Amino acid sequence: MSAAPDRLSHPGRWLAPDTFVGRVAVVTGGGTGLGLQVSRGLAALGATVVIASRSSEHHAAFLTEARARDWKAHSVVLDVREARDVRRAAEAIAADHGPVDILVNNAAGNFVCPAERLSSNAWRAVLGIVLDGTFYCSQHFGRGMIARGEGRILNIVATYAWTGMAGVVHSASAKAGVLALTRSLAVEWARFGLRVNAIAPGPFESDGARANLWPDEETKRALEAQIPLKRFASTDEVAAQCLWLLAPVSDYVNGECLVVDGGASVGGRMWAPGTRFSRSRGTDPT
Ligand code: COA
Secondary structure, X not given: OOOOOOHHHOOOOOOOOOXXXXXXXXXXXXXXXXXXXXXXXXXXXXXXEEEEEOOHHHHHHXXXXXXXHOOEEEEXXXXXXXXXXXXXXXXXXXXXXXXXXXXXXXXXXXXOOOHHHOOHHHHHHHHHHHHHHHHHHHHHHHHHHHHHOOEEEEEEOOOHHHHOOOOOHHHHHHHHHHHHHHHHHHHHHHHHOEEEEEEEEOOEOXXXXXXXXXXXXXXXXXXXXXXXXXXOEOHHHHHHHHHHHHOHHHOOOXXXXXXXXXXXXOOOOOOOOOOOOOOOOOOOOO
């Protein structure tokens, strides 16, 4: 028996309930973390959602919830690093569920490792998933969108794509590439009716990030102290902005990268907010 849909429990709850009715959406890495929240929001607002990731174990949570809520949900096992598999998946999904309207390139791999110790396999693994995978999916799902003259692609980057960050040279380099890809395709494919945008979260709460990017609560508190809003985003808050960029309300937004980082990437770092100091001639910049 189906549970009554609980509209308050998904990140798109402030959009119209029929926002994505009739749309087919593919979310890579859509079974965990941010991808799962975006998938939940799309499905709750009417889309047919296909999640695509390497491990079928990661599909279970979304598919189980979807059954209980009468969402239209499916999954495919896919390693986005394999161009041929991406092409086959794009063809199969279109054949089974209809033309794909929305692609969210969310699949990622990341861990903190000093650059001088990063193996070539580790570099390749992250570049392969993040940069190659985003391109292969954009190309193969994008071809169907081009044929129909309509489509929306959202890429997940990170603010360190342009600031750089110690310890994640592999991910930062890959995300910088994805940002360039986003802007290039936004210009190139606009004439076919496609919108290509990106979202750049700062650190946010997710199991993957917690396991791979900060080892303990003390490190997390130190990172939070550097953010003007003094906290990480929730996954839900980031997913809500993803849904906003995918919704028709954003139909004139193209080639944009929306930063969702509590202000962490702007402003100087010379003085902490509220610092008071005196100069020899007595002016006080605070
Ligand atoms: N530190 C250093 N090197 C690491 C590493 C870490 N924490 N994790 C993986 N690597 C290296 C491996 O040692 C291997 O290199 P080697 O063959 O020279 O030893 C290489 O990366 C590939 O790792 P492997 O696990 O075989 O590849 P994979 O393709 O299955 O997975 C990742 C690679 C990065 C995707 C995997 O570590 C992962 O699943 N991470 C968690 C998911 C994630 O990152 N989510 C996003 C959070 S923001």
